[in-house]
Amino acid sequence: GGAFLLSSLDDALGSGGNVNQVPEVGNYSVELPGSSSTTGGLRTWQEAGISAADATRIQNAANRTGQEITVIGSRANGTATVASDWDYILSGNSAQRHSAASSLPKGTGGGELYNPGIDLWQSYNSNAPGYTVLDISKPYVIFRPQ
Numbered sequence: 807g808g809a810f811l812l813s814s815l816d817d818a819l820g821s822g823g824n825v826n827q828v829p830e831v832g833n834y835s836v837e838l839p840g841s842s843s844t845t846g847g848l849r850t851w852q853e854a855g856i857s858a859a860d861a862t863r864i865q866n867a868a869n870r871t872g873q874e875i876t877v878i879g880s881r882a883n884g885t886a887t888v889a890s891d892w893d894y895i896l897s898g899n900s901a902q903r904h905s906a907a908s909s910l911p912k913g914t915g916g917g918e919l920y921n922p923g924i925d926l927w928q929s930y931n932s933n934a935p936g937y938t939v940l941d942i943s944k945p946y947v948i949f950r951p952q
Contacts, residue, residue, distance in 0.1 A: 846943040851877075854947050855884040860911040861949075867906040868949040873898030875906060875949045879925075882945040891916030895927045895940055903928055 851861040854877065868875045879893030880886040891913040896903045903926060912923030927938040940946060 846941075846945050848942075849882065849945055849947055851947050851949075853884070854882050854945065855886070856881060856947065863909060863911050864949045865952070867909045868951045870909070871898055871902045871906040872951050873902045873906065874951070875910070876940060877947040877949075878927075878940070878944065882947050884945070886913075889913060889915035891923050891925055893925045893927070895929050895938060897929050899930055900934075903930070 851864075856864075856877065864875055864877065874897040876895040876897075877892065878895060880890045881892050892911055894910060896906055898906070907921065907924070907926055910924060912921075914923055917923040917925055926936065928934065928936045929938065929940065931937060
C-alpha cells in the first residue's frame with residue numbers, strides 16, 4: 807500500500823530533534839503522485855486542521871504502542887465539526903490497537919457502539935474484523951512511532 811512507500815521518511819527529512827516539540831509531531835509533508843492538499847493524499851496535521859493538542863495525543867499513542875496511526879475521514883479532510891467522530895486506521899496487532907484506543911482523541915458524535923466518538927479500523931490482519939486498506943486518493947494524516 808501507499809503508506810509503506812514512505813517508511814524511510816524520517817531518514818529523508820530528518821527528525822528535527824525533540825519528539826515532544828509540538829511543531830514536529832506527525833509533521834510529514836510529502837506529495838504522492840496525483841495528490842494535492844485540495845483533493846486527496848497525505849497531508850500534515852496542520853493542513854488537516856487537527857489541533858496541536860490532539861496531534862500530540864495521537865503521536866504519543868503511536869510512540870507508546872509502536873504502531874502507525876492514520877487519521878482518515880472528516881478529521882483528515884479538514885471538514886470536521888465539534889461533534890464529528892474520529893476515524894483511525896491502526897497498523898498494530900490487537901493488543902497494540904486496544905492500548906492506543908483509550909488515549910486517542912474522540913468526538914462527541916458517531917463512532918462505534920462500545921466506543922462512542924471514535925471508529926477504529928486495522929491494517930494488521932486481512933482476516934480479522936475491521937480490516938481496511940488506506941485509500942490514498944482521499945485525505946489522510948499518518949503518525950509514525952518515533
